[in-house]
Structures are given as structure tokens and as C-alpha cells.
Amino acid sequence: MSADYRYHADVIRRHIALVPGYDALRQRLSVDVDVGADTLAQVLDAAAVFAEDVLAPINRAGDLEGCRFQDGRVLSAPGYSGAWKQLAEAGWLAVDQPAEYGGQGLPSFVNAACRELFDCACMAIGMLSGPTRAATQVLLEFGEKAICDEWIPRFVTGEWSATICISEADAGSDVGRIRSRALPAGDGSWLVTGEKMWTSFGDNDLVERIGHFLLARTPDAPPGSAGLSLFLVPNRVRDADGDWVSNGVTPRRIEEKLGLHGSPTCAMGFEQARAHLIGHPHRGLSQMFVMIQGMRLMVAIEGVGMAFGAVQMTQSYAETRKQGGDPAVPPVPIARHADIQRQILGMASRVEVLRGLVYEIAVRLDAERMAVDEPTGREATRSRMVTQWLLPIIKASCAEAGFEVPNEGIQVLGGAGYTREWPLEQWMRDARMMSIAEGSTGIQALDLVHRRLRRDRGESLAAFLDTATGEIASADPGLATSALSVLDRLRKIGAAFLDPQSRPRDAEAGAVAFLNVAMLAATAWIAVRLASDDKDDAIAKRLAACGRYWLSDVDLKAAQQEKLALIGAARLAEYEYL
Known part of the structure; x- marks a missing residue:
């Protein structure tokens, strides 16, 4: 199917x-x-x-x-x-x-x-x-x-492709430990030597040429991430006769993975590979973040796409699979059972509120690039703050949903879902990498706490709260009440993490729970939007139902995560006994 x-x-x-x-x-x-x-x-x-x-x-x-x-x-x-x-x-x-x-x-x-x-x-x-x-x-x-x-x-014609080359054996998220080196070649180009890993399509036979966007150190680079520069390293170059020859770029192996078997994840070697410096020396990480930001939104889109496929498949199965009911009459579709309805409603509402958030961000990014309505000064700054606040939230939340929603679908299908006859098990395996790649869920949580909350002393949080509250305030109070309560919980946790008496470890220990509350606040905002759509067609009714269902327990979920966020460090005291 x-x-x-x-x-x-x-x-x-x-x-x-x-x-x-x-x-x-x-x-x-x-x-x-x-x-x-x-x-x-x-x-x-x-x-x-x-x-x-x-x-x-x-x-x-x-x-x-x-x-x-x-x-x-x-x-x-x-x-x-x-x-x-x-x-x-x-x-x-x-x-x-x-x-x-x-x-x-x-x-x-x-x-x-x-x-x-x-x-x-x-x-x-x-x-x-x-x-x-x-x-x-x-x-x-x-x-x-x-x-x-x-x-x-x-790139546009698909003749050539590109990769992101960041990770090394002892330098994953800790990019400041990258050891790849770039030496000036004397003609304006550079020669790059190093070993990289986790490179998707690092080598392939689909394109003529591959450009590796790679972080490396120049001879005069300071230590840490501040010393990284960004290079474009082609896998092949033209020789004197105009023929393609190797540029010292070698795939070492492809990884054997849980899923995504159609996507080769390569370990790559670079040996005196001729390269072009992109942008300014020693600003490579900030420049690479333009690429990483796009990739994080890509992960969110992947998660929503596969999770929705899982919802469709699960609902279709439940409406045709007959089991249970009065034994004196033919069995009924399992979709009539309350527990199955609960599971499918949970899956569907989660996907729809996250999808709404994805397109909120996608439209915002376009508007900011194109200066729609040309907001000036503080308005433009606060608009960008909202977008940047939402990006780590949407990356982490959709990544988790991409795995968990197909997993929940397997539960509904039972033994059938555990077989390869149905695509749920592949979606689940393929999606498992999403909460790891492009910054794990924990990294997104630390990013939200340190770069989005503490660095600007809560201004990005305030910008988000003002934006969400402004839209929710005009909605039906029956829809708005629970959403506003979740926003208030997020505000309180943010204030606690910004308290001068709060230690960085306190915030870090509660960071994932804080991220979860931020997700619930953002999706409650979107749920109110979906539930407020008064059109009478089937899709509008579907989205409104998902919005209402999400709002029915969103504050309860937020209350649980609020407690975990504020006692995170105290709970970790038990680690010493492991």
C-alpha cells in the first residue's frame, strides 16, 4: 500500500x-x-x-x-x-x-x-x-x-553535487578539535589534507563532479573553532589535456547503517587536494552555518514528510483491518476502538502542528530574505529573532517525530507493522538518524539555552512570546486559554534560567525539557491557528480537529516538562552511583 x-x-x-x-x-x-x-x-x-x-x-x-x-x-x-x-x-x-x-x-x-x-x-x-x-x-x-x-x-542541472565535510574521528559536534589542514599552494589556491567522516554521498556515480565544503585550519589559525576556514574541495580537476583526474580526494569506505541504505555515508580522505577558500579566513564555522541552517530545516521537512506518510498508512490500515466487537456479529474495523482512535489522533495532531510550524518558518525565512513590507530597525531584528528562536525547536521536534510517529504506527498495525510488507519499519529506521545529524537533540537544546536565551538575555524569547501571544489573543478563548498557559510556563522557565543565581549546569541539565516546553509553546500557537480555521471542507475540518486535540492536553504535557526543566541538575546527582 x-x-x-x-x-x-x-x-x-x-x-x-x-x-x-x-x-x-x-x-x-x-x-x-x-x-x-x-x-x-x-x-x-x-x-x-x-x-x-x-x-x-x-x-x-x-x-x-x-x-x-x-x-x-x-x-x-x-x-x-x-x-x-x-x-x-x-x-x-x-x-x-x-x-x-x-x-x-x-x-x-x-x-x-x-x-x-x-x-x-x-x-x-x-x-x-x-x-x-x-x-x-x-x-x-x-x-x-x-x-x-x-x-x-x-548544481541546478544536477551535473555536479555538494557535500558537507565537518566531522572527524575526534571532532564531531566539538568542531574546535578539527585537525584537517590547508596550506597555501602559491597560486591563490590551497592544498587540503585530512580525514573526514559521516559525509552523505561523499562519493557517488550519479554526478560528474562533487564539491566538498570542508572545514580546515590554515597555518596561522588560532586554536579552537575560531581558527577554522571554509574550503570548496572538488573531487576531480581537469588536467592539461582537459580530462578529469583525481584531486587527491578518496572515499575510504561507506558505513553500514540502520537505515538510509540508498544514501552512502562515506569516510573521506583528502591528500594535498587543491581547494578554493570560501569567504574570509578563520570565519569558516559561521559561514558554514548558512549551510547547516538550511540542512536543519531540511531535516525538519524530512521528519514531517515521513511522519505524515506513517499517519496515512496507519489510518488506512485501521479502517480496513477488522478485529473485535460483539462476537455474534462480524468484526469491526479497529479504527472504531477508542484506544486506536487515541493513538491515531495523537500521531496526526503531532504531525499537523509541526507541519504548520515548518511552513511558518519557511515563509518567514523567505520574507526576511526579500524584505517583505521592509520592516526597519527593531521590527526587522525581532522578526529575525523569532525565526532563529524557532529553528532549533523545529529541527529537534520534527526529527523526533520522524522516528516516533512511524514507531507508533507499528504499534497500531501490530505484527503486520513489524514486517517489511508495510513501509512503517523503513520510515522508522531511515528517520532514526534525524535526531543525530546536523546537531543532535541535545545540541539543539543547548543551542536554544545558550545562543538563543542567555546570549541576548531573553530578547529572542520575548520576541517569540509577543508574536505568538499577539495571534492567540484574537482567537476564541476556549482555544486560547491552554495555549497562553503554556506560553506563560515557557516564560517562567526562561526567567529561571536567566536568574543571575542560576548556574550554567542548572540550565544545561534542564535544557532538553526546556526545549520540549518551547516546542509545546510553539505548537500550541500553531494548534490555535489550525483550530480557528472555520472553512467547511474536509481538510480544514481535519486540521481543526488536530488543533483541538493537540490543545486538549498540551498544558498538562508542558507542566510535566516544566518540572523536569527546573529540577534537572538535582536529578543528575544520582549519576555518581552508576
């Missing part, structure tokens, strides 16, 4: 329409770019067809057969080469790429919507397109024009 991608596309469209900033963005873009309802419907309907006809069929083969490492090269999973070619030829790699480089120039929220459909169908191949798109953003902001002119058009 496959997901209903057309329905999936319709639900995404309704979410976009509900984002308050969408109309302002659409009106601003209407002179050059049409992203109205009709155009959006055409694009997403076509994306749904592509997901169903091209990507979904290769997903299972990619999982069962995976990639191979042969004669020092990575060979892609069956069907991937043809799918990648079609992805490029149909223009799906170009959706939000700049028009001057051959892209379609659409806002990024349109790409996010298409990507959600594609990730539901085959997340593994998206592990190639995602970093490549993020690389364009880095080059546009920091790259020299000649580099942009050479690389971006080929």
Missing part, C-alpha cells in the same frame, strides 16, 4: 494558506513570481505525481540492496541514476535556485513543500539534493563570482 501523495499535497497547500505572512509574501512577489493558490496547486500536484511515479518505486530497492563500495568507488542503489536524471530534467533541483544561474527563482517555501513530498517517497535520494541546494546559499553569500558562475549552474 502506498501513500496518497495528491492528498498530501492538498494538506500542504492548506497549511501554507494559513500562514499569516504568506499573503504579504505572495503580493510582494506577484510582479515577477507567481506563487498564488493556482500556481502552487499546479507545482505541488506535479510534485505529488513525481513522488509517486518516480521516487516511491526506487525507495524499497534502495533500502534492500543499498549502495556498494567497489574498486574504490561508490555505486548507487538500483534505480537511483535514472531517478536523479529525471529529478534534474524535470526541474525539481531548480525550484528555488536563482534565475540568473538557470533556476526557477521561486521562494524557498515552495521547494520545502515539494521536498516534503519527495522525502515521504524516498528520503535517501534527498540526502544528495539537500546539501547541494544548501551549498548554493553559501556560495551566493560568500563565494567569489567566478566560483559561483562555475558551480551553481551545474
